[in-house]
Amino acid sequence: MSQQLTVSGLYNNRLVEHFITLISNTTSLSRDASATAVGITAVATALFAWHRIKSSRENLAFNGIPTPKGARLIIGHILSLGSNLPKTFHKWHKELGPVFRIKLGSKDAIVISNPALTQDLLSTNGKYTSNRPDSFALIGFKHSGNNDGVVAVLNALGPKRLKEENSILCNEADEFVDLVSTGENIDPLAPLMRVSLNFILLTLFSTRTTSIDDPLYKQAIHIITTFMSFTGIVNTAITLIPLLRVLNPFFSNDKKIAAFSMGTCKPFYDSLIEKGLDVDGDNMVKLLNEELNQGKRGNYDNMFLTINDMLVAGTDTTAVTITWAFLQLSTKPEVQKKIQEEIDAFVDKHGRVPYFWERDSVPYMIAVQRECFRLRPTTEFGVPHAVAEDFEWRGTLIPKQTWIFSNMMDAHMDSKKYPNPEKFDPDRFLGQEDTMFSSANRRPENRDHFNFGWGRRVCPGSHLAETQMFSVWVRVLARCNIMPAVDKNGNDVPKTLDTVSPKSGPTVVSPSPFKIRFVPRNKN
Numbered sequence: 001m002s003q004q005l006t007v008s009g010l011y012n013n014r015l016v017e018h019f020i021t022l023i024s025n026t027t028s029l030s031r032d033a034s035a036t037a038v039g040i041t042a043v044a045t046a047l048f049a050w051h052r053i054k055s056s057r058e059n060l061a062f063n064g065i066p067t068p069k070g071a072r073l074i075i076g077h078i079l080s081l082g083s084n085l086p087k088t089f090h091k092w093h094k095e096l097g098p099v100f101r102i103k104l105g106s107k108d109a110i111v112i113s114n115p116a117l118t119q120d121l122l123s124t125n126g127k128y129t130s131n132r133p134d135s136f137a138l139i140g141f142k143h144s145g146n147n148d149g150v151v152a153v154l155n156a157l158g159p160k161r162l163k164e165e166n167s168i169l170c171n172e173a174d175e176f177v178d179l180v181s182t183g184e185n186i187d188p189l190a191p192l193m194r195v196s197l198n199f200i201l202l203t204l205f206s207t208r209t210t211s212i213d214d215p216l217y218k219q220a221i222h223i224i225t226t227f228m229s230f231t232g233i234v235n236t237a238i239t240l241i242p243l244l245r246v247l248n249p250f251f252s253n254d255k256k257i258a259a260f261s262m263g264t265c266k267p268f269y270d271s272l273i274e275k276g277l278d279v280d281g282d283n284m285v286k287l288l289n290e291e292l293n294q295g296k297r298g299n300y301d302n303m304f305l306t307i308n309d310m311l312v313a314g315t316d317t318t319a320v321t322i323t324w325a326f327l328q329l330s331t332k333p334e335v336q337k338k339i340q341e342e343i344d345a346f347v348d349k350h351g352r353v354p355y356f357w358e359r360d361s362v363p364y365m366i367a368v369q370r371e372c373f374r375l376r377p378t379t380e381f382g383v384p385h386a387v388a389e390d391f392e393w394r395g396t397l398i399p400k401q402t403w404i405f406s407n408m409m410d411a412h413m414d415s416k417k418y419p420n421p422e423k424f425d426p427d428r429f430l431g432q433e434d435t436m437f438s439s440a441n442r443r444p445e446n447r448d449h450f451n452f453g454w455g456r457r458v459c460p461g462s463h464l465a466e467t468q469m470f471s472v473w474v475r476v477l478a479r480c481n482i483m484p485a486v487d488k489n490g491n492d493v494p495k496t497l498d499t500v501s502p503k504s505g506p507t508v509v510s511p512s513p514f515k516i517r518f519v520p521r522n523k524n
């Protein structure tokens, strides 16, 4: 026994030693002592080799990427994240630099803020960094790497097709203005969600909702917000704590989503698809069914993810972006006035407001849109990427399945790219005439902002989002002044980015409820 322990002692590893003692204690009871010694030595050698490989890999892994204090066994940094994630990450960036790593339950994650480094990690090394996390909740996102249906649909909805479909966007935007331009206090988020939702519903199924009380609206928004509630760093990380998953298998997001997908989403989508296939004229489900099912009716499971992707990724993103921007505009009458001068000049000449492809007639409005979007990103940390296989990045091994979050909040406050980043200064974007869509595919120094993500995963719906945002902005500002809400004595109750808190949790960060007014303009 003492001899065996001396052999194991060479390895200078308490765990291995303990393991060998354990085996030798049990085996030496029933076997010949020398055979046992050989067996134990073999096991110890194998364990030692495994341990050395593991520790040398661990030493190289994340070599040089700092990590904040406060990680605990099993839960990692979850308890240190706090309730205000952008603030916590900003503090960690200040302490540790533009790249740091954290543990979210059992998961390794990298948070990166510097745009040039993010470009290098997520675009130049996109071959390794373009997966989505296995356990990432959004079914559509999770599978769009393998199921490129949604990207195909969105490509089909490219600039040319969107020009043809422009009247749909304009009609929806006009209806929005008709509805809200009462001068009453109103929270614009729900009616703006309806604008985005209707466009997707009309394009896919040739149907639309008639109001925010329409059961179709309610059910669609229920599905979208439920999916969204499964996402977000903290929500997802908590479901990754192995112990909790063992105690309660339903703690796993996957199980919750699977139950929700089959029980709620499938019947909803099946019925929409059936109706979409029955109508006269073209729509996307007819094309999809032709392509995927050779036009056969009855089973549409293979269209489900594409449809879900479109609805979930395309509805609240755009609506939330416009809502944050209108909040910012509501306390900036002088900015609105300058935009309205541009729009009015166009209307005087052409008898109508400009379309998206005529955006060079409203350069100041475009610059203001970009500045609002910079100051309040729609997703604070993008949509996480996951590492597909171990790879070396700047002398550091980044292990397979590491998650990567790009910190949009900090990237948009980079004072080299955006001098005086805290200041609302649309002039910084004047002269950038290209679309956000083309800017999103440029090098970071030539990009306007980073809201549409990175590399191979860059948002395929950015053109649709931008066209829609344009239609709504131009129609609202042509007809209304956006003003603060008033209290019962008629006094303004101004709200700003500092006083309307973001609803933390899901990936898309919507504002807590707030009200503003759309007051019809008196052009004289």
Ligand code: HEM
Pocket: 141, 144, 145, 150, 151, 154, 309, 310, 311, 313, 314, 315, 317, 318, 321, 378, 379, 382, 383, 384, 385, 451, 452, 453, 454, 455, 456, 457, 458, 459, 460, 461, 462, 464, 465
């Ligand atoms: C202002 C509105 C929008 C914002 C801010 C936005 C932002 C994003 C971001 C940050 C990503 C992840 C990029 C990355 O992984 O690096 C993404 C992905 C995606 N977006 Fe958008 N998006 C918007 C509108 C839309 C619209 C209107 C659609 C289509 C209906 C859409 C469809 C998608 C899809 C399908 C993906 C997943 C792509 C993939 O995983 O390969 N998005 N979006």
